[in-house]
Amino acid sequence: MATASLLFAAKxxxxxxxxxxxxxxxxPVAGVAVSDGFNVTTTDxxxxxxxxxxxxxxxxxxxxxxxxxxxxxxGHPCYYKKLEDRPAYDFTxxxxxxxxxxxxxxxxxxxxxxxxxxxxxxxATEAIPDMKAYSKKLKGPSYAxxxxxIAYSEGHRNTNYLLPVIRDEFSAEKTGMPVxxxxxxxxxxxxxxxVEEASPTISMRRNRNFEDIFGPVNxxxxxxxxxxxxxxxxxxxxxxxxxKYHGDFTDEQVSWLEQDLAVVPxxxxxxxxxxxxxxxxxxxxxxxxxVMKLLxxxxxxxxxxxxxxxxxxxxxxxxxxxxxAGAMSGCWWWSKNCADDTPNGYSVWRIKGNEVVxxxxxxxxxxxxxxxxxxxxxxxxxxxxxxxxxAHGEGSILVNVWNWDEGWRSEVYENGKLAGxxxxxxxxxxxxxxxxxxxxxxxxxxxxxxxxxxxAPGSNRNNYCSKNYHMFKYTMKDPAAKIKVVVYDKSGRKxxxxxxxxxxxxxxxxxxxxxxxxxxxxx
Numbered sequence: 224m225a226t227a228s229l230l231f232a233a234k235x236x237x238x239x240x241x242x243x244x245x246x247x248x249x250x251p252v253a254g255v256a257v258s259d260g261f262n263v264t265t266t267d268x269x270x271x272x273x274x275x276x277x278x279x280x281x282x283x284x285x286x287x288x289x290x291x292x293x294x295x296x297x298g299h300p301c302y303y304k305k306l307e308d309r310p311a312y313d314f315t316x317x318x319x320x321x322x323x324x325x326x327x328x329x330x331x332x333x334x335x336x337x338x339x340x341x342x343x344x345x346x347a348t349e350a351i352p353d354m355k356a357y358s359k360k361l362k363g364p365s366y367a368x369x370x371x372x373i374a375y376s377e378g379h380r381n382t383n384y385l386l387p388v389i390r391d392e393f394s395a396e397k398t399g400m401p402v403x404x405x406x407x408x409x410x411x412x413x414x415x416x417x418v419e420e421a422s423p424t425i426s427m428r429r430n431r432n433f434e435d436i437f438g439p440v441n442x443x444x445x446x447x448x449x450x451x452x453x454x455x456x457x458x459x460x461x462x463x464x465x466x467k468y469h470g471d472f473t474d475e476q477v478s479w480l481e482q483d484l485a486v487v488p489x490x491x492x493x494x495x496x497x498x499x500x501x502x503x504x505x506x507x508x509x510x511x512x513x514v515m516k517l518l519x520x521x522x523x524x525x526x527x528x529x530x531x532x533x534x535x536x537x538x539x540x541x542x543x544x545x546x547x548a549g550a551m552s553g554c555w556w557w558s559k560n561c562a563d564d565t566p567n568g569y570s571v572w573r574i575k576g577n578e579v580v581x582x583x584x585x586x587x588x589x590x591x592x593x594x595x596x597x598x599x600x601x602x603x604x605x606x607x608x609x610x611x612x613x614a615h616g617e618g619s620i621l622v623n624v625w626n627w628d629e630g631w632r633s634e635v636y637e638n639g640k641l642a643g644x645x646x647x648x649x650x651x652x653x654x655x656x657x658x659x660x661x662x663x664x665x666x667x668x669x670x671x672x673x674x675x676x677x678x679a680p681g682s683n684r685n686n687y688c689s690k691n692y693h694m695f696k697y698t699m700k701d702p703a704a705k706i707k708v709v710v711y712d713k714s715g716r717k718x719x720x721x722x723x724x725x726x727x728x729x730x731x732x733x734x735x736x737x738x739x740x741x742x743x744x745x746x
Contacts, residue, residue, distance in 0.1 A: 240274040240283050242312040246291075252316055256286035256486050259306065260441050261475055263482035281305070281434055283312050286483070287444040289323040291316040293366070293401045298394030300401050303438045324447045325576065329494075330354060330367035330400065332569040333529025334550035336409060337389055338375035338382050342556045345734065347392050350551050353587045354569065355399035361571070365400040366446060368453065369393070370529035370548055371407025371498025373437075375555065376465065383412055386436045403444070404437040406430070407498035407530065408457045408468055430455070441476055443483050448577040449492045452483065456497040456504070456511065470499035472510040480517055492577040493524040500528040500547050502537055518543050523577055533563040534584065535692045536628040546570070549584060549625065554670045554687055558732040559587070562689035564596060564666035565625040581714040584626040594718040595624045596665065597708060600696070604665045604726055605672025611664040614657035618702035620723075621648075623663050627693040630713035635697050637704035645695035645708070652690055661694040665724060669732050 240259060244252045244266045251270025256263055259280035266272045274283065284303035287293055294301045294316070304312045335350070337343045358365040373389055374382045393402040412432045430440050440455040454476060460467040472480075487493065495518060504511035518524040519541035526545040534549040549565035559567050566586030573581040585591050598604075600615030615621060622645055624631070633645040651660025658664050670676050670687040677684020699706065709719045 237276055237308065237310070240276055240280075240306065240312060241310070242272060242283070242314065244270045244272065244285060244314045244316065247315055247317050252288070252291075254486075255288055255314075255316075256443070256483065257283065257314075258286070258442075258479065258483065259283050260439055261479060263479065263486065265486055276306075281431070282439045284439055284442055285314050286442070286450075288316070289445040289447055289449075291318055293444070295395055295401060298396050299390065300403055300438070300444075302442070302444065324364055326363045327446055327574055328358065328361050328363060328365040329446075329449075329451075329572040329574055330358070330365060330402075330569055331370060331496075331527050331546070331548050331572065332367060332402075332551050333370035333548035334372040334407070334532060334552050335369065335389060336372045336375040336407075336550065336552040336555060337385055338377060338555070340385075340388075342375075342552070343385060343388055343392065345556055346389065346551070347397075349587050350567070350569070351392050351397050353585070355397065357571070357585055357591070358399040361573075367393075367398060367400050367402040367569075368451065368496045368527070369402065369404050370496060370527060371405045371457075372409045372529065373404065373407065374410055375552075376409045376411065383410070383432050386410070386433065390436055403451075403453060403496075405453045405496045405498055406433050406437075406440045406455050406457070411457075411459070411465070441479055445491075447574065448490070449494060449574055450484075450487045451494045451496065452480065453496040454480065454514075456499050469508065470501075470504045470511065471508040472514055474510065477510050477513045477517075480514060484517060484521070489522060490577060491523070492574070492579075493518065493521050495524070495526045497526065497528050499530050500535075500537075501526055501539075501545055502535075502547075505539070515539075515541070515543065525579070531689065532561045532686075533689045533692070534561070534565040534625050536626075538629060546582075551587070554666075554676070556734070557674050557676060558666075558670055559734055560666050560669075560732060562663075562666060562670065562687050563625070563691040563693070564623050564663035566593070570626075581712070581716065582626070583712075583716075592718055594626060595622055595708065595710065595720050596663075596724045597622050597706065597720055597722065598665055598724055602665075602725065604668030606668065606726075606729075607673070608675040608678045609668075609672040611658050611668050611672065612656070613664060614659040615696060616698075619696060619698045620706060620708075622695040622697065622708050622720075623691065624693050624695060624710055626712070627695075627710070628713060632711050633695070634709040636707040636709070637699060637701055639705070639707070642700055642704075643697060645697050645710075648694045648696050650690050650692055654685075654688060661691045662688065663691050663694065665726075668726070669729050673729055 255266045257272040282303040443452040532550040535547040537545040553567035568586040600619030603612040648661040653660040
């Protein structure tokens, strides 16, 4: 008796990917960029497009034009269609009532990074409602970009089961705006189960779970005079070790970005959203250097990234700037701050035309004028696990201004009179006493000394002792004087602080959930 074969001849794929882009009333839309992640074309006068079919391509998608609404499905941007065996892939656009938006707000949310269900609860009760409430206070429309690490896989433990849950929290109904996603190094599938001959690389196979939930990992869209690009910059080195990766791009990504930017007018602001910062890649790895060169060829380009759970503004010599955003999850939801003491939160850029006219870092559940903390230079911070005494000396103060950037300025008042300005401390990496560097030992004192990170089994102390790029020092002329620090950002907005932060303020960081954590293995 013959044994039935388990092998079936694969049906050949269509040679081309075709379709039409039109408005809801059937009018063709010309000049729309259409892509499969490898090639880019534009629609003709009849709104039609044609791309060669690439076996490894997973989606076909459009770069949403500025003149049209962001299409939503179940509250999420839907500008893509899964490549299957179809004769055509058509897209329908709804024109904005008043044409392209001259001004809008761009929310930048790095590292939501939920590993447990109680992390999602904090995201849902602290971060998301804060975003929505703050967007209502702002003029004009708002859009948001996450900057990777939506979930938090640890070792070989796969937490991507949380991605659909987190996706629901980021719906436009809950956030008050469309939210676009960027993939990070923790958003992949572990252990790897999807094996596809059409996806020959490690990263492409691991992408699939994320793509099925959020869509393409390399894409672009337009708002006003801004072209926003999101790309994966995580390169895995092996199938078996989730921690072995580095920041870079593939040859195919560089080619795709070159094609994508080729149809974007030179007067547009280009914002590239990635997860791993360029600082450690540029001029060190080949394709990241090529991507930076493409950005530098534009008159107006910026990079936004996350990954480090710290905040930093970088200005490269080629004219490109990069903003490394503080994390929504802070120190992985153990407190309400990052390791550099940037509050759990997100940034908001106010964009007018092709310029970012203002930016602010919004701490979750803090007012937006909360931009700094002040410490005594000889204070002691920490708790039962470990303590840290500052060695900056009596009569000095330290000021952490987390969103400090070029063009900011400061004033220090003693007893109501202008007495001087802040002196920026050089970035230091000290881990042992004397603690006289730039790190924020109040934040470290809580996460390491009170919570016990680095002391608890399986936790790494170094993760909670990050460098600080925005710490300042001032030596008081009268150590007994009442102090007031005032800073002005580049747009001229004024922020002031007189409160001296002490260990008594640790109560504000305590967040361990009091409700049951379900299921039990999530303790």
